[in-house]
Amino acid sequence: MAKDVRARVGVGVVAVGATALIGAVLLWWGGYDPQVAAGAMFRGSFGSWNTFASITLVRSVPLILTGLAVSLAFRAGVWNIGAEGQLYAGAIAAVWVGLRGATLPALILVPAVLMAATLGGAAWAMVPALMRLRLGIGEVITTILMNFVGIYLAAYMVHGPLQESRGVFPQTDRLVEAARLPILVPSTRLHLGFALALLLAAGLAVLLRRSTFGFQLRAVGASPEAARVAGRIRTGRVVLASFLVSGGIAGIAGGVEISGLTYALYEGLSPGWGYTAIAVALLGALDPIGVVVAGVFFGALQAGAGAMQREAGVPAAWVGVVEASVILTVLALARLRAVGRRGGS
Amino acid sequence: MSEVLARLDGIERRFGSVVALDGADLILRAGEVHGLLGANGAGKTTLLNVIGGMLRPDAGTIEVGGSVVSFQTPREAWTCGIALAHQHFALVPAQSVLENLALGLARGWADPVRDVRAKALKLMDRIGLRVPLDSRVDHLGVGDKQRLEILKALLKNPRVLVLDEPTAVLAPNEISGLFALLRELAAEGRAVVLVAHKLDEVLMVADRLTVLRAGRTVLSTVPGDYEIPDLVRAMVGADPVDAIAIGVDVEPRSTKREPGESVAHLDRVSVTGGPGVDLEEVSLHVYRGQVVGVAGVEGNGQRSLALLLAGRVSATRGSVTLPEGLGFIPQDRSTEGLIAAFDLTDNVALALHRVAAYQDGPWLRWSELTRHAETIHERFEVQATSTSVLAGSLSGGNQQRVVVGRELSIATDLLIAENPTRGLDVAAAAFVHDEIRRLVATGVGVVLVSTDLDEVLALSDRVFAMTRGRLLEVDEGQRSREGVGALMLGGAFAHA
Ligand SMILES: Nc1ncnc2c1ncn2[C@@H]1O[C@H](COP(=O)(O)OP(=O)(O)OP(=O)(O)O)[C@@H](O)[C@H]1O
Ligand SMILES: [Mg+2]
Secondary structure (H helix, E strand, O other): OHHHHHHHHHHHHHHHHHHHHHHHHHHHHOOOOHHHHHHHHHHHHHOOHHHHHHHHHHHHHHHHHHHHHHHHHHHOOOOOOOHHHHHHHHHHHHHHHHHHOOOOOHHHHHHHHHHHHHHHHHHHHHHHHHHHHHHOOOHHHHHHHHHHHHHHHHHHHHHOOOOOOOOOOOEOOOOOHHHOOOEOOOOOOOEHHHHHHHHHHHHHHHHHHHEHHHHHHHHHHHOHHHHHHOOOOOHHHHHHHHHHHHHHHHHHHHHHHHHHHHOOOEOOOOOOHHHHHHHHHHHOOOOHHHHHHHHHHHHHHHHHHHHHHHHHOOOOHHHHHHHHHHHHHHHHHHHHHHHHHHOOO | OOOEEEEEEEEEEEEOOEEEEEEEEEEEEOOOEEEEEEOOOOOHHHHHHHHOOOOOOOEEEEEEOOEEEOOOOHHHHHHOOEEEEOOOOOOOOOOEHHHHHHOOOOOOOOOHHHHHHHHHHHHHHHHOOOOOOOOEHHHOOHHHHHHHHHHHHHHOOOOEEEEEOOOOOOOHHHHHHHHHHHHHHHHOOOEEEEEOOOHHHHHHHOOEEEEEEOOEEEEEEOOOOOOHHHHHHHHHOOOOOOHHHHOOOOOOOOOOOOOOOEEEEEEEEEEOOOOOOOEEEEEEEEEOOOEEEEEEOOOOOHHHHHHHHOOOOOOOEEEEEOOOOEEEEOOOHHHHHOOOOOEHHHHHHHHHOOOHHHEEOOEEOHHHHHHHHHHHHHHOOOOOOOOOOEHHHOOHHHHHHHHHHHHHHHOOOEEEEEOOOOOOOHHHHHHHHHHHHHHHHOOOEEEEEOOOHHHHHHHOOEEEEEEOOEEEEOOHHHOOHHHHHHHHHHOOOOOO
16 A cells, blocks of 8 residues: 555656656747746746645645546546536536525525535536446546536526626626635635635545445446446446536536635636546546645646746646646556566566 | 477566566477466466566576577567467457457458458367357356467467466366367477366376476476375475365265255246346255255356356346345456455455445444455465455465455355356365365355366255256266266257
8 A cells, every 4th residue: 555655656756757847848949948937837836825825726626626526436437527517517506506595694605505516516427427327328428528518508607597687798796705615814815615625635535445435436446347246236326426426526616616716607617627637637646635736736837827928928828738748647657667567577 | 308399497587575486497398288287376377477478587598499588578479389378368358259369360451350250160160169259258258258268379379388277167078178189289299288276187188297386396297107196295285185176086975964944045037138048947945054066068047047146136037035144256256256456355345345244334344354354364375465465466266265265254144156166276175165064064055056067066965957047956866977967968058
């Protein structure tokens, strides 16, 4: 176990190092000064306590949450590529409840908003879950398709039924104070959602390691056949539950973003967190604690990308290149380790 | 003496801190069938994987056809005329039997499959091992997978044919057919290596024997120079205990144990759509304190029967009554019995996590589970440094010990065992037989489904043969290898 953790940490560290190197080469190639860019990047993500908390950590919240959603599904052998759509479904449900319940006290309204977000995300995941279990249709395609439904449904909502009362901008009314998550650290923008994400990660880690459900989930993910025959596990139920929990967590990501940061739903709420989540989950080795670390890393990367754009004139698109290179590096390293095991060692 | 086709000298190989091979030698000559013997974990599979190019040795030399080679990939070994049938089959589950046979034979742009069908049919005719060519591999039973694995190696037309425990799940007539073929191949000037744990089998066909113990070659001889007990002593470094396991002096049980109350009952049960033929109106009482033995050729419904009695499939018609404390040793440890990527504790938990004693609300009692796993580890002498070793890194026989140990420990009412001693060495097989007898003495009912007739006859109070989805009880008078064999084959369904 300890050795396993060390190996995983090792892979992560090498991946980050390799990414930095590749990033530097790419910048240099594009005619930018890697050193200036790196400086800007660092200042923009870790430069001060306020930047770190208000930008890096705030950006990491939806990444950690969707990363947890994806990693949990992957551990169960459920290829949920639909965190993006589930996030939007959660956001729509959250904003709807938040606006409807405007007269309720915060102690009731905030939990209700988050609950709605969870149910919205879970409902979104239910569709591909049933299509897989009842009709045998692979979830990779269906979860991706559900993303489009979610994204465009949100767009429709803010242009139609949920558009702000003035009817000018394509967004919803702002949530009342009682529907908003409190700020976690005074004088920063870091909201309670971050603490929630950490708590959820810890909870999932314990769930996976210690609980009956977590064990069944791991077994079904590792070998559905052995889980069924040796474990007498009803794999269909476990798959369904994994879909729902995964979708629910992705839904929370949407709810938390709205209730903690934007206070309104608008088109393009997520710059593709549900997809980046796959990279976060893989870099975190599908382990909840690993996902937190990877989420903060990607949060810093995105925060730094903004600063780099402003200060060093590097296009933010560069961060996309870096993210992709991380996935590739991680996959390559995992492969190299497998080959090493087979060969001379 | 005849030409040396392959020579392995002083082979060493470690996996982390585990020394699997520690100076193993093996010389394969043209025209010889070579029996490779050794206890579970002795390093047989590792050595064969070295010959086959699957593993690179840490030290030692491999010579093929007189020149030193260092295989980087299995393909390089094939190119030198070496083909391997793996103990844990190397098959692509989502592809058809035919596609699996064609794998690796493809060259350039030619479609390999059409060509292979004709060759495969011819080969199957010649040796009498039949597999349905168009079935998907993950729908096959373990016997068919084994036949396919053997055919796949044969189809490469190797000069050196390596068979790692090919006989454990074959029917007796298939085993003799295979051995006849091995003799023919040897007569053509090829070399054959064969791993098997039943010594009488090996002695039937081998021209030469090599015994491995703890990764080292301890004996290399010709049959006849040593008696079976001496060979066993060389293998385990101790005296043999159980005649059944060695495969000599097998007597059917003469004294019948008195049946207790019924512990499992099938009442005119039919199962359609399962593996092999459908079960038709099968009725059976399993009594406490007795062993029901079921013999049969694969595909005749005994797989469905076992799954049904184990509560793993439900009946299409009829009623099934099963007890609570049920253990099930499934036929294929590596796909159904264990999770290779889980450690031993997790694998023990796999069967135990549903038992109330190991649960605490939504949580599992991991310290209890770990303790239980440690007990199995010790009692069944599983070769692993601890219970946090991954199951996939254990040798075949040691994996089997984990499954058997686990299931015996939860079978407080009923045990369903499919080929329980598959892959176990002589000592371990004897131990498991004793454990089953002990379990029966405590009032547990046992159903033993096995392709090994000797095992069925030696352990069972009542013997049944499964043919074409029906269960026929074998009369007292017919309880012999020949009697049951004739009954099995008489009405048996062998797929074309
Ligand atoms: N990939 C691996 N990783 C770690 N240990 C391994 C690995 N493969 C084999 N071993 C260890 O090497 C030893 C020899 O294993 P091997 O499979 O060669 O035994 P074997 O003689 O074929 O036994 P069996 O009769 O049970 O099949 C065992 O202790 C096993 O645990
Ligand atoms: Mg072996």
